[in-house]
Amino acid sequence: MTARSLLDRTGVFFGLLLVAAIFGILVGRQFFAPANLELMARQTAIVCMAALGMTIVIATGGIDLSAGSMIALTTVVIALALRADYPPLVAATAGVAAAAACGLLNGVLITQLKVVPFIVTLGTMLIVRGAAKGLADERRIEAPTTWLNDLLRSHSGGAFLPAGIWAVVVLALVVAGILRYTRFGRHVFAIGSNERMARLCGVAIGRTKMLVYTMSAALVGMAGLLQFSKLSVGDPTVAVGLELDVIAAVIIGGGSLTGGRGTVVGTIIGAAIMTIIQLGCSQKGLANWIQQIVTGGIIVAAVALDRVRSART
Amino acid sequence: MQGIRKAFGATVALDGVDLSVAAGEICGLVGQNGAGKSTLMAILAGALAPDAGSMTIDGRTYAPPSPIEARRAGVAMIYQELSLAPHLTVMENILLGAEPMRYGLVDRGRMRQMASAALAQLGHEDIPPDAAVGTLPVAAQQLVEIARALAVGCRVLVLDEPTSSLGGADVAHLFTLLRRLKTQGHAIVYISHFIEEVQAITDRFVVLRDGRNAGGGATAAATHDAIVRLMVGAAPDDLFPRTPRRSGEAIVEVAGLEPGSASFTLHRGEILGIAGLVGSGRTRLLRTLFGLEAVKRGRIRIGVADFSGDGAAAGGPRGRWRAGMGLLSEDRKSEGLALGLSIADNLTLTRLEPFGPHALVMPGRQKQTSGAWIARMAIKCAGPSQAAGELSGGNQQKVALARLLHHDVDILVLDEPTRGIDVGSKAQIYRLIDELVALRPGSGQADLPDRPAKAVLMVSSYLPELLGLCDRIAVMRRGKLDAPQPAAGLTEHDLMMRATGASA
Numbered sequence: 001m002t003a004r005s006l007l008d009r010t011g012v013f014f015g016l017l018l019v020a021a022i023f024g025i026l027v028g029r030q031f032f033a034p035a036n037l038e039l040m041a042r043q044t045a046i047v048c049m050a051a052l053g054m055t056i057v058i059a060t061g062g063i064d065l066s067a068g069s070m071i072a073l074t075t076v077v078i079a080l081a082l083r084a085d086y087p088p089l090v091a092a093t094a095g096v097a098a099a100a101a102c103g104l105l106n107g108v109l110i111t112q113l114k115v116v117p118f119i120v121t122l123g124t125m126l127i128v129r130g131a132a133k134g135l136a137d138e139r140r141i142e143a144p145t146t147w148l149n150d151l152l153r154s155h156s157g158g159a160f161l162p163a164g165i166w167a168v169v170v171l172a173l174v175v176a177g178i179l180r181y182t183r184f185g186r187h188v189f190a191i192g193s194n195e196r197m198a199r200l201c202g203v204a205i206g207r208t209k210m211l212v213y214t215m216s217a218a219l220v221g222m223a224g225l226l227q228f229s230k231l232s233v234g235d236p237t238v239a240v241g242l243e244l245d246v247i248a249a250v251i252i253g254g255g256s257l258t259g260g261r262g263t264v265v266g267t268i269i270g271a272a273i274m275t276i277i278q279l280g281c282s283q284k285g286l287a288n289w290i291q292q293i294v295t296g297g298i299i300v301a302a303v304a305l306d307r308v309r310s311a312r313t
Numbered sequence: 314m315q316g317i318r319k320a321f322g323a324t325v326a327l328d329g330v331d332l333s334v335a336a337g338e339i340c341g342l343v344g345q346n347g348a349g350k351s352t353l354m355a356i357l358a359g360a361l362a363p364d365a366g367s368m369t370i371d372g373r374t375y376a377p378p379s380p381i382e383a384r385r386a387g388v389a390m391i392y393q394e395l396s397l398a399p400h401l402t403v404m405e406n407i408l409l410g411a412e413p414m415r416y417g418l419v420d421r422g423r424m425r426q427m428a429s430a431a432l433a434q435l436g437h438e439d440i441p442p443d444a445a446v447g448t449l450p451v452a453a454q455q456l457v458e459i460a461r462a463l464a465v466g467c468r469v470l471v472l473d474e475p476t477s478s479l480g481g482a483d484v485a486h487l488f489t490l491l492r493r494l495k496t497q498g499h500a501i502v503y504i505s506h507f508i509e510e511v512q513a514i515t516d517r518f519v520v521l522r523d524g525r526n527a528g529g530g531a532t533a534a535a536t537h538d539a540i541v542r543l544m545v546g547a548a549p550d551d552l553f554p555r556t557p558r559r560s561g562e563a564i565v566e567v568a569g570l571e572p573g574s575a576s577f578t579l580h581r582g583e584i585l586g587i588a589g590l591v592g593s594g595r596t597r598l599l600r601t602l603f604g605l606e607a608v609k610r611g612r613i614r615i616g617v618a619d620f621s622g623d624g625a626a627a628g629g630p631r632g633r634w635r636a637g638m639g640l641l642s643e644d645r646k647s648e649g650l651a652l653g654l655s656i657a658d659n660l661t662l663t664r665l666e667p668f669g670p671h672a673l674v675m676p677g678r679q680k681q682t683s684g685a686w687i688a689r690m691a692i693k694c695a696g697p698s699q700a701a702g703e704l705s706g707g708n709q710q711k712v713a714l715a716r717l718l719h720h721d722v723d724i725l726v727l728d729e730p731t732r733g734i735d736v737g738s739k740a741q742i743y744r745l746i747d748e749l750v751a752l753r754p755g756s757g758q759a760d761l762p763d764r765p766a767k768a769v770l771m772v773s774s775y776l777p778e779l780l781g782l783c784d785r786i787a788v789m790r791r792g793k794l795d796a797p798q799p800a801a802g803l804t805e806h807d808l809m810m811r812a813t814g815a816s817a
Contacts, residue, residue, distance in 0.1 A: 193651035202631035260653045
């Protein structure tokens with residue numbers, strides 16, 4: 001392995017260490033206390049979960065702007081199902097399935113109408129948001145309290161992480177495995193790296209993309225479940241613009257909007273970097289506007305660094 | 314232009330070429346694909362700097378550092394691919410970058426005047442200055458491009474294959490226009506593969522071959538045959554291996570295929586070559602055969618599979634791979650390989666099944682197999698995980714070719730298999746292709762059965778390569794493929810005559 005490829009693979013990790021070190025110094029030792037780390041994990045869980053799906057989408061050279069709207073739809077569907085006295089598991093499944101259906105719609109529109117993903121998902125972002133509002137009659141939907149509300153709740157003392165975080169970890173392993181160890185995963189990167197070549201090599205591009213958008217949306221649905229757990233109500237106006245945080249996590253983690261690149265580990269580190277900045281700033285008492293400026297700067301810097309690296313190839 | 318020399322790495326593209334054009338003269342520039350015409354014109358247009366040699370215009374030294382400077386000095390290029398902005402109007406295109414200004418704003422009235430004047434100079438007042446260029450027919454777009462050159466005061470016009478996208482009547486109009494510009498005192502360089510065009514329009518001609526002046530003279534005094542002979546030159550040495558072959562079963566049958574007007578049969582143990590000029594439709598034919606473009610008409614049978622049907626419904630590239638056919642793209646960078654992915658991924662993408670049960674792919678096994686191909690093909694690289702984009706052209710081509718071997722296809726469809734690669738890799742690829750179609754007798758027993766020979770269909774612009782490797786050769790001319798003929802009796806001269814359209 002050359003020095004450069006080593007830097008390529010570990011660059012994000014160094015970024016994480018750097019950011020952690022800076023806020024460790026600014027905030028003090030308590031920044032790394034177990035309770036604080038757990039808080040960070042709970043903060044980042046929703047973005048992380050959605051970013052798992054977005055990693056696959058971006059690896060094919062696509063994008064999904066409708067993720068935030070899907071999360072809102074999921075919370076509404078879960079709340080409605082609970083209110084109709086369905087068991088929590090059924091409600092959660094219905095929520096995730098609703099998101100997956102939106103993803104399938106994205107996939108069908110992208111592959112059948114041959115419209116670029118940016119435009120299709122810009123459209124479905126509005127359509128899905130509208131559908132969520134319509135379903136909820138433009139109100140928050142109160143739901144009876146069930147174990148679904150405990151998914152991100154901290155256990156006493158923080159000895160065990162909440163179930164929602166374990167779900168992120170398990171699904172991260174699954175997605176990483178799929179990308180690395182399956183034919184589907186190889187096809188995802190082939191399409192993203194050079195779609196014309198993938199076509200020449202007989203890769204079923206349409207089918208693969210439809211599966212990609214559906215899988216990604218199911219993961220976004222899981223993020224919606226976590227969001228519901230946090231809110232304990234169905235809220236059609238939640239997670240507006242969240243897709244941008246999700247995309248940012250993937251990009252900081254080494255994904256490329258031109259496709260063919262991106263890893264689950266990178267994405268999680270990207271999400272962690274953003275959370276550390278947000279939490280670090282607020283614990284240091286810095287204003288929200290500073291957080292935003294710093295996060296924005298990190299995104300541009302990460303991509304600019306990437307440009308410099310790939311220009312040397 | 315005098316003593317122009319240009320080398321790319323170890324390849325000498327131009328070696329002391331001279332070219333001169335007088336005002337009021339049309340000079341034809343001809344030569345085979347790769348003879349150096351494009352390089353010479355790129356130097357004239359300021360896109361490339363020569364390594365040696367000098368250029369003068371009207372007796373003054375001319376050394377443009379960039380295409381813009383060349384245009385200012387009065388040299389305009391009209392390329393095959395027109396460079397117009399389709400959404401802008403005719404006048405905006407004509408005066409692009411030279412807009413008349415008043416008070417810091419574009420003076421549209423004067424712009425219209427200037428554009429109309431330029432069009433009038435061409436004798437084409439019929440083209441409306443306010444029409445969007447994209448809505449005009451190709452012939453009119455070409456006129457707009459020429460008008461643009463005149464509007465900025467260019468006196469030397471270089472036209473590169475200007476008739477390639479024109480119909481018969483438009484060609485006649487273009488010729489009338491060129492004669493008119495000639496009498497107005499412009500100097501014109503006319504580049505074409507089509508010798509009859511050169512004979513029809515030029516006063517003088519210059520032939521390039523392998524980067525040198527191969528001859529030239531007054532067009533009126535030269536026959537078609539004499540020009541072709543200058544383009545082709547002496548026969549090259551025989552450096553192509555030829556192990557004994559035996560033509561076996563007919564494995565591909567094509568009948569009345571459109572586009573391409575192609576009918577041929579390809580057998581195991583045979584190399585069928587397709588010659589023809591760049592742009593004659595050879596690549597399109599291969600892509601249609603491979604299911605990358607729609608079949609308009611005709612029959613295709615590959616092994617036992619029938620791909621006739623209507624267009625894309627008949628099964629795209631996926632079906633071709635399954636039927637045992639693989640395509641090597643002419644465009645390595647944008648279609649042949651995924652440059653950002655590893656050699657292993659590129660090499661094994663069409664057949665990942667051996668690397669794990671069900672839908673799994675074990676990277677270790679994938680790398681092991683790729684490593685074996687890297688060794689077998691002598692691909693110079695750091696290992697199977699290296700990105701394909703980091704390899705040299707020759708090694709990239711070997712990776713692309715190894716994909717076909719890994720898939721173990723019976724029919725190899727090769728589009729320009731040795732374009733732009735070094736001599737060493739070329740010789741290696743020739744040997745490999747020859748091996749694939751050679752008789753491969755086993756012991757006849759179960760442990761070492763006879764391995765059936767493969768079939769190769771290849772397109773090449775390099776005629777010695779076709780003559781050296783192929784058993785039969787068909788020629789593509791203006792979108793139509795003629796009947797394959799045994800290569801043994803053919804010469805470069807014959808192929809060139811068939812490709813450039815002389816009936817003789």
